[in-house]
Amino acid sequence: MLDVCLLGCGGMMPLPGRWLTSLMTRFNGSSLLIDCGEGTQIAVKEKGWSFKPIDTICFTHYHGDHISGLPGLLLTMGNAEREEPLTLIGPKGLERVVNALRVIAPELPFPLVFQEIQGPEQTFEQKGYRIKAFRVNHNVTCCGYTIELCRAGRFDVERAKAAEIPVRFWNRLQKGEEIEHEGRIYRPEDVLGPQRKGIKVTYCTDTRPTDSIVKNAAGSDLFICEGMYGDPEKAPKAVEYKHMTFQEAALLAKKTKPKEMWLTHYSPSLVRPEQYMDEVRKIFPRIYPGKDGKSVKLGFEEEE
Ligand SMILES: [Zn+2]
Ligand SMILES: [Zn+2]
Incomplete structure (x- = not known):
């Protein structure tokens, strides 16, 4: 059983009632976090989940809305007297960026293990999770992730x-x-x-649609995807800033056929993502607007 929570669904800046986009999963006593922007600690608390079992933090890229919450989280984990190592996974520059942030969180009672992603794709085995990072297309080096639980x-x-x-x-x-x-x-x-079908979750933000997404997200139980703009007229802006519209995300869903797609990383100017759902469901019916704390428990498929 994989417990999944979209902690926030905002892009660029946290807003009242909309924390920055990040994902937390729980499996077999070990939690995993993807991205940690400003306020992620509060979003975890609002969900009622614990920081203690977080053994892995993956970063999509190093824009502030995806990593600026890290030093505070490290301090909280340190204050809870964590001693077990914490693994950090992210694109090139991981250690440099994290060490710069650690100027304000210098002394921690636990070691950090850095796993910098090499090449366009890399797979990591970590505490029962199979984590695959793959390069996407943003205005800095950025990765999407699939999180899989394999089943013998x-x-x-x-x-x-x-x-x-x-x-x-x-x-x-x-x-x-x-x-x-x-x-x-x-x-x-x-x-x-x-081998039997496992559980697969794909998480992709801050990117244009890419072939790497189509390839890696295929067949996901849940695909959490960037949707910066709901209004199709914002398409040129999405191209310019290397983001996506809801329509572009829906087309990716149509190609990769997840059981469900949740949209996230909304522009602060996007007030009511629900208003665009009827339109995008004509492209892919099982698409839902992400919201803070939106959760699901994914189990292995029953066999006859
Ligand atoms: Zn972002
Ligand atoms: Zn970004």
């Missing part, structure tokens, strides 16, 4: 029995462990069926 194949009891694998090893094999015992090696692939 079904355990085949008949095969395990036929191979005379001791029952006490079954559970460990099911979890993907290879076991050596009395000169024999037991491998998960000997007893597991084909």
Whole structure:
């Protein structure tokens, strides 16, 4: 089960009732945050979730509305006497930018682990999450992310029995462990069926539509996408500032077929995103306006 919360849905500046866009997920006791703009701490508190299990923070890029909340969050985690390492993932410049911000949060009781994204795409395995970063197209280097929970194949009891694998090893094999015992090696692939469908969430803000988004977002359970402007007449502005209109986001949904798309990163001038929904649903029916604290619990698909 993956718990997902869009903590805020604003772009550029936080507004009363609209925190800056960031995403928080919870899985198996470890939380992950994507982006941390000004006020993200308050948005987490409003949701009633805890900072303590945050083990990973991913950054799309280093514009202030996506990272300026980091020093405050680090101080809060330090005041809670965290000692476990915190992993930070982000495009080129990660360590330089974070260390500059840390001038105001110099002493932390826990280590920071920097994972700077190399090349146009990179995958990270972190606390049960498979995190894939991929380059998008903004006016500075910017990445989108997919967060996946993979699911192993079904355990085949008949095969395990036929191979005379001791029952006490079954559970460990099911979890993907290879076991050596009395000169024999037991491998998960000997007893597991084909990999089953996992859970996939895609998060993309601050970009024009790109082929990399189409490729990576395909088949998401949830696709949270940039939608800076609702009014289609703002399309030239979206091109100029490297953002997207709702219509452009909906076209990406049409191509990638997520179970749901939520729009986010609204321009401060966009007051009522709901008013454009009827139009964009003609392009893709399962599109919804993001709002602060919008949440969903995603479970693995039941099998017949
Ligand atoms: Zn932004
Ligand atoms: Zn930006």
